[in-house]
Amino acid sequence: RPRRPEEKSHHGRGNNPPSRHLWVGNLSHSLTESAVARQFLQYGDLESIAFQPGRSYAFINFRNEEDAFAAIKELQGFSLAGNALKIEFAKA
8 A cells, every 4th residue: 555645754763862752653443542542641641642543653742751761661562452552752
């Protein structure tokens, strides 16, 4: 399938400096925003979540950088609804 422009722009995104902004990829299309948020709220308060149903990624912004670090460390490769999460630091 052809890549959507927004997917292409993430290519090589692993080079972003650590921050409280996370890009979460490989999401199952069956997930809801609240299911995704619940998973990340275990690590701290979220400032915002940008999630569109049917997309395979979301942007999750924590209030604190340390919480984002904990989440990326614990949830990298974690199986959520059958898909292993891919998490990277996003551009602010």
